[in-house]
Amino acid sequence: MQHDDRGLLPPRPDDALVVDALVRADHPIKMAVADWAADQLPGDDLIERDKNSTFFEKGWLACADRGLTGALVPERFGGRGVDVVTATLELEGLGLGCRDTGLGFALASQILSFTDAILRFGSEEQQAALLPGVCAGHTIGAFCITEHETGSDAYAMTATAERDGDDYVLHGHKAHITLAPAADVAIVFAKTNPAAGAWGISAFLVHTDRPGVTRSGVIEKMGLRTTPFGDLILDGYRAPEADRLGPEGAGVSIFTTCMESERGLIFATQLGAAERIIGEAIDRARSRQAFGQPIGGFQAVSHRIADMKVAHELARVQMIKTAALIGRGDTATMDAAISKLVASEAVADIGLAAARVHGARGYLTDHDVERDVRDALGGLVYSGTSDIQKNLIARLLRVS
Ligand SMILES: Cc1cc2nc3c(=O)[nH]c(=O)nc-3n(C[C@H](O)[C@H](O)[C@H](O)COP(=O)(O)OP(=O)(O)OC[C@H]3O[C@@H](n4cnc5c(N)ncnc54)[C@H](O)[C@@H]3O)c2cc1C
Known part of the structure; x- marks a missing residue:
């Protein structure tokens, strides 16, 4: 930063x-x-x-x-x-x-x-x-880069923003967008110069109460269901030049810069939730009796909880390190990718491990555990999948 x-x-x-x-x-x-x-x-x-x-x-x-x-x-x-x-x-x-x-x-x-x-x-x-x-x-606000056909390969987007006098005219369909159905304003990435590939992408502020833009209703998903999530469709939306974010062609640099904070730190709330989930698994391990003893007395259960704690602590420390680097203005590309990778995998593993500790109770809708599992899985996808984080880490290491 x-x-x-x-x-x-x-x-x-x-x-x-x-x-x-x-x-x-x-x-x-x-x-x-x-x-x-x-x-x-x-x-x-x-x-x-x-x-x-x-x-x-x-x-x-x-x-x-x-x-x-x-x-x-x-x-x-x-x-x-x-x-x-x-x-x-x-x-x-x-x-x-x-x-x-x-x-x-x-x-x-x-x-x-x-x-x-x-x-x-x-x-x-x-x-x-x-x-x-x-x-x-x-x-x-929403932040819209993904389209139905271009997720990991985000810069292959087909949304366009064509100059018309002092305005840009936007066409395109942004998909899987957090907060889209509730958004008053969206940052939309679109190609101002398709021939220039990634370097022809620019970012615009799109006001959702103006003509030429439609927000989908809430699209149903497995977890994080209380987060409004949907699409944003642009059909001849006119963005005045004053609504362009940064210079023309700066879309990729805006996106990659902002992704450092998003990737590196977005797991803060889910790591907080994972701490609660671990605490509840410990309570259950202490209180649930089987074969005449608390299940926490079985090494299979206690080691499972130890593994949850280790994964959580390592992800938390990596996230704080990344926050410190970003806050100091240091480059955090590698650390943000590592943070996203370890936190998303830890949160998913912890959710699943907790379900095992709680047994059938963890499978019932009346308890938080099953929702926690569903909430945990989206993290394997949003802000770039684990494969994409590994690609980035390997590229920074100049493996090939
Ligand atoms: C809860 C949630 C919130 C989201 N919020 C937003 C948002 O606010 N704004 C936004 O713009 N987008 C958002 N997204 C979209 C998200 O960024 C994309 O879904 C994600 O980048 C993956 O794209 P995809 O779904 O098209 O999967 P694909 O790109 O089709 O990937 C499918 C599989 O192929 C693998 N793969 C693809 N390319 C490679 C490669 N080069 N090397 C190795 N493996 C590869 C992937 O890892 C994955 O396993 C959100 C998604 C979710 C689930």
């Missing part, structure tokens, strides 16, 4: 904070948000909302009131301007305290991709127009 002279980007994290965040899994910044979330974001109707794919709007606004949506945004735009490590600890706390993992994922996605892009690449006018609403929780 570059530190700019307009003071728009988050301050450098204090070295003492970085060390503390690495060594203390119960860091007070994280635990304060976890306690607040447990108290203020009750999950009473979560089974129903999960069933119906209902977004927890009240919870979103409560998070905004708590300053979470604007954590990284400077105070003059209504945010708190905290550093990246603090924001990461807060997201982890949100995941730990709030059982609605879909809410946490939606919020992390908005902060780490949409808001991050506006902070780094937005003009003063774009920032002044959007960031106060983002901080207040009234402006919801």
Whole structure:
């Protein structure tokens, strides 16, 4: 992350904070948000909302009131301007305290991709127009690169933005987009110069209340069902030049820069949730009796829980390291890819291991365990699959 002279980007994290965040899994910044979330974001109707794919709007606004949506945004735009490590600890706390993992994922996605892009690449006018609403929780943003035929191969996109006087005219169909059905504004990547391939991609702010753009309804998915998810269809949408994000042709550089924060840190809420899941597996191992003893007395069960803890701790430390690098303005491409890879695999393994510990109870909708498993699996895909992270790591190592 570059530190700019307009003071728009988050301050450098204090070295003492970085060390503390690495060594203390119960860091007070994280635990304060976890306690607040447990108290203020009750999950009473979560089974129903999960069933119906209902977004927890009240919870979103409560998070905004708590300053979470604007954590990284400077105070003059209504945010708190905290550093990246603090924001990461807060997201982890949100995941730990709030059982609605879909809410946490939606919020992390908005902060780490949409808001991050506006902070780094937005003009003063774009920032002044959007960031106060983002901080207040009234402006919801989406970040749209994927299309039905181009997921991992994102730069093969077919969406176009053709110059017409002072406007660009956008056509295309963006698919599988977090928050699309709820979004007021979307950052849309489209080709302004198809002949230039990846270097012909630009980014635009698309306002979903204007003609030429349609949001799909909520598209059903296996997990993270309380995160609104769907498509954004552009059919002759006119974006004035002032709505282009960054220079023409800068799409790939905007995307790769923002992906460092997204990849590296988006698992903060799900790692927070995994901590809760491990705690609940330990409780179950202690209390469930079989063959005249608590099941935790069987090494098969205790080692399973030990494995969950090891995977979680390694992923958490890698994520905090990545947050520190990003916050310091250092290159974090390799560490963000490692963070995404180990966190997504850890979260999926932990979800499945917890289901084994809970037995049939873990398979019932009345308990959180089965939802936690479903919520865990999306992470293997979003922000780039594990294969794609390994490709990136191997490329950076110049293996071939
Ligand atoms: C919950 C969720 C939220 C999402 N949110 C957003 C969002 O907000 N914005 C957005 O733009 N997109 C979003 N996506 C889309 C996501 O980024 C893509 O689904 C992802 O990049 C994978 O693309 P794909 O689904 O087309 O899979 P494909 O690219 O078709 O991949 C299928 C399989 O082939 C493998 N594969 C493909 N290419 C290679 C290769 N070169 N080397 C090795 N293996 C390869 C993959 O690893 C995978 O196993 C989201 C997806 C999910 C599930």
